[in-house]
Each structure stands twice: as structure tokens, then as C-alpha cells.
Amino acid sequence: MTDTATATAAGLDPATLRDLLRVAGAPDFHRWQDQIRRTGGCSDPIHLTGYTKTLDRATGTVLHTYSTDTDPGGRLRVACGNRRASRCPACAWTYAGDTYHLIRAGLVGDPGKGTPETVRVHPKVFATLTAPSFGPVHNRPLSGSCRCGLRHSEDDTALGAPLDPDGYDYAGAVLWNNYASDLWRYFTIYLRREIAARAGLTQKAAREQCRVSFGKVAEYQRRGAVHFHAVVRFDGPDGPDSPPPPWATLDLLTDAIHAAARRVTVPVPAAENQPARTLRWGTQLDVQPIRSADAGTDGELTEQAVASYVAKYATKAAETTGTVDR
Numbered sequence: 001m002t003d004t005a006t007a008t009a010a011g012l013d014p015a016t017l018r019d020l021l022r023v024a025g026a027p028d029f030h031r032w033q034d035q036i037r038r039t040g041g042c043s044d045p046i047h048l049t050g051y052t053k054t055l056d057r058a059t060g061t062v063l064h065t066y067s068t069d070t071d072p073g074g075r076l077r078v079a080c081g082n083r084r085a086s087r088c089p090a091c092a093w094t095y096a097g098d099t100y101h102l103i104r105a106g107l108v109g110d111p112g113k114g115t116p117e118t119v120r121v122h123p124k125v126f127a128t129l130t131a132p133s134f135g136p137v138h139n140r141p142l143s144g145s146c147r148c149g150l151r152h153s154e155d156d157t158a159l160g161a162p163l164d165p166d167g168y169d170y171a172g173a174v175l176w177n178n179y180a181s182d183l184w185r186y187f188t189i190y191l192r193r194e195i196a197a198r199a200g201l202t203q204k205a206a207r208e209q210c211r212v213s214f215g216k217v218a219e220y221q222r223r224g225a226v227h228f229h230a231v232v233r234f235d236g237p238d239g240p241d242s243p244p245p246p247w248a249t250l251d252l253l254t255d256a257i258h259a260a261a262r263r264v265t266v267p268v269p270a271a272e273n274q275p276a277r278t279l280r281w282g283t284q285l286d287v288q289p290i291r292s293a294d295a296g297t298d299g300e301l302t303e304q305a306v307a308s309y310v311a312k313y314a315t316k317a318a319e320t321t322g323t324v325d326r
């Protein structure tokens, strides 16, 4: 069989196949394999060249040296760490897994990582805070068709695009994304105030009895607006290791989240042709209690489901919104 025929059979061009055989047959092939394993199969690793030298500060003795010269191709490969599946499936997968375990630990505990299993019984909710409307967009309603009269397919690029581009508040949408982290920060501040008020305590007294912990991810909606998914949990005064006080109930937390989200306003000064505005959360605020998987109550989110959702949202590519994927 000729080179070309073999290459075609393997789905590779002859040059790639020759390269592949060269690497596979190289004496340092195990080092290649090791590097690839350590980067988690990253599709776009960062190539580093250089050296390090560790000296004993007192004596000046060289304790350790490393040079990339000794690695295959004279380079050290480091995973790109991109969270977007469209950029690097391997790194996004790793990130989704890490996120899943992080969120899951916050829900059911992970004593190996310092979160006791008792957090499982702490009151906690899964909250989704969204952006307000900037004008109607093409969508897929649960029943019936889009306002434009069509029934869009799931992958229709028109989804999320304004129905009336001339009337759509593009500037508002851009500003909202830009200030989303401020909106979130104010939300956490107000939430603590609302909790204290409902407990009939000063903020200081409430903090001495109860802590609020957050695990959040930002996601882009089809229309390009950022929104947040968050696990919000009550802990005791010493954090996850201590039980929350009896007044720190699921109902109080849910109620306080709604009140805090309503209160948040972020003023944006006028600039060039843009008037001054006040940014707020959208009215679509969803707060659902999270119960232990074994509690078996219908209609409530289980820990497993929440951890999976959050991991999925965390890596959902921005290009699904049609925005620049960076």
C-alpha cells in the first residue's frame, strides 16, 4: 500500500500521518503522552519555552533546574483553560466537571474539600436573576408561534434577534451586561439587609448568627443578555460547619431574595448621545427550594439536578447567542 492510500484510509493527509508516525516512534513518546494527559487533551495548548532555577537563598546552591529543552519539541504544553466548548472541548469539559463538583459540594457537602455533609440540611435555594426586556425578540413560546407568526426551529439563527431592530434598546442591553456584576454585588448586599430585617435583627446581629453563602454562574441568554443562576444557602455563624439559627428558614430566604432583587438599582450617567439610566433586574425572578435527593418531594429541585444545570450553564458557549466567542 502506498503512503497516500494508507493516509486516506486513516482519514489523514500524508503529511499529518508521517508526523504522527514520527512522534509515535520517537524515543520520548512517553513524554509526549504525559504532556497530553496533563493538559487533559487540550485542543489548543499554550506552548511555553524557557527554564527555571531554584536557588537556596542562604548558600546560593542550585536546588533544582528545569528547562523546556528537555521536553518533546523543546516546549512545555499547558492547557488553554478556555471554558467555552466551542473553543476547546477538553478544557470546557474539565471546567464543567470542576463546576459540578464545586456546586455539588456546596449542596451536599464534601468533607475531603472542607465542606461538611451537614450543609445538606441547611436551607438553600436555586435562584435565577435575569435582565429586563430591551424589546421583543424572536422566540419559541411553549405553545403557539413567535410574534412574527413563524414557528422557529431550535437552531434558527433568528432566535433572540429583535423583532423590531429600529425600536430595540441595544444600548440598554450592552450597558446591562457591562453593569451586571454591580447588579449582582448590590443584590448580595441588599439580601443580607432584607434577611436581617425579616429576622428582626440588626445586620451585625444577623451576621453573628447566620451567614449567607453564594455559588453563582453567569449565562448568556439567546438575546445576548447575561443572567445569573445561583445557589444561595444559609449557614451558621462559623460558616458551613455550624447550623443556621432556627429563624433562617427557606421561606425567609425566598422572600428576602425577591425583596432584595426588587430593590437593586444601578445608576448609569449620561454619555455622549445616551441618556442617564437606572439599571434593574428583570421581573422574571425564579427562586426554587433545593431539597435532598432522598427527600422525595415532587416539584422541587434535587441537588444533583442543580449541580448538573449549573455545570452546563457554566460552559454554554456564548456563540449560541450570536455574540463574539471570546
Ligand SMILES: [Zn+2]
Residues within 6 Å of the ligand: 042, 043, 044, 045, 079, 080, 081, 082, 088, 090, 091, 092
Ligand atoms: Zn484547552
Ligand SMILES: [Zn+2]
Residues within 6 Å of the ligand: 137, 138, 139, 146, 147, 148, 149, 150, 152, 158
Ligand atoms: Zn419570530
